[in-house]
Amino acid sequence: MSPDDPLALERQVCFALTVASRNIVAAYKPALDPLGITHPQYLVLLALWKHRTLALGPLAQMLHQDASTLSPVIKRLEGQGLVRRQRSFEDERRLDISLTPDGLALRSRAEQVPVEMARRLRMSVEELTELHSSMVRVIEASRRALDS
Template identity: 50%
Template sequence: MSDLDDIADPLALENQVCFALAVAARSVIAVYRPLLEPMGLTHPQYLVMLALWQHAPLSVKDLSRLLQVEPATLSPLLKRLEASGYVHRPRASDDERTLAVTLTPAGRQLRSEAEKIPPTIVGRLGMELSELQHLHQVLMQVIAAANDANNAQRAAR
């Protein structure tokens, strides 16, 4: 007997992990939106900038791996960030096929403004930092488990 047998209706919307994750993601991103708009960033662009502030320069391939998105998804984001003056995408000197994404001075300067975002988000969510850190740990476990399941499915094909 599995734990699912204890749930009255395993197909009820309110019992779905995917539903809770989807609604939580949309709701949390909505909390970020008014903080990012004055900076001229969308949430996906903010994630790109976070990766670059930590690791720049990065190839598009490495950025894709860090953010766990397809390179084709990054291309329009990077073009808009470049048009905003936050990043530059020169060809790598050792491999003309590779774009090396770097921060411009304006992109580096934007970091000091962005440093205000995490404490503001914690305050607006009204949750203890320890609760959010625990949630992050659990979500990272969910991501790893889902990645493992997806990889197993691909291997079985």
């Protein structure tokens, strides 16, 4: 096969994204281990550090996950004393997730994670910002493709 073969594995966007995603998540592990959290837990905490309290549904939407996928992650965070789950006072059907004092305090230690990741990836802030912008465009384009 020629290198310009449109079906060459190494030319496929889906393949590059799959490998990059797997490798990036693995690269986060040494940065998150000292905090005692996994990558999925880190994503939940990032959302909660911004919003303090979120209902499970909006949290799942924000993270582009199903609530059923997030529930075990949140239960583990609760077991670690980092978040609290409780039924909403306004709507008993709604489950609110909020940070505990320990969860809030972990934020200051987590502020080094982006710095550590840039170092580990040997990429500049500018390169990572450009990559992030490109990925956001890919996410938006893929959503449009799914909606059509």
